[in-house]
Amino acid sequence: MVYKITNQCISCGRCESSCPTGAIKIIAGDRYWIDSSLCTNCVGAYSVAQCAAECPIQDGCVKALTDYWESWFATHDRLVAKLKGTYQADYWERWFNLYSQKLSEQFSKRKQDVVSLEA
Template sequence: MAYKILTSQCISCNLCLTVCPTNAVKVVDGQHWIDPELCTNCVGSIHTVPQCKAGCPTCDGCVKQPSDYWEGWFANYNRVVAKLTNKQDYWERWFQTYSQKYSEQLQKRQSQSVGSEA
């Protein structure tokens, strides 16, 4: 799976041009793009991560280009869901809210059962 440069995120800093070990990054009509025939994802080089992505100051300029429809669909879905739910906090907030509501209901029932016994 080759990488591609999101032109809307690219700030034309040209860092990707200098760090690519296979010279796959090209500039055509002022737009940066990665030649998928030359891109190796830096596999087989001394680098452990793709250098275009590692060197990109925007962190979103270079992204993996899906090799098939469903891989691309799920990548988009996961990206959008992560933005919508702020995934890091979503389940923690859900658990806190649920446990608080459950605790309140439990206290109500306990106070009702204590009040009916008297």
């Protein structure tokens, strides 16, 4: 699993100079890109990925997840972390209540449709 630069990047260039393997390149003028064949996750050189550690914004350099669920939960965690206060604390409860309410409404409607067809 390697790192990648996201569209949140503001092209400050700090990651490029901090990368121990020269994996970070400039493409298309001022866009930064990580060559996955050169990225080592900084293993052996640093205890944390230098690109992510040096990045001045949130989510500029992130792990490039290839597993679907790993990627899904990472996105979920990132989005939930942006929620404020009680919305963050009871996110799943709200989601489950809304989901079960909608499902229940659909079941009721189906049941009414079946009853009216049988009448």
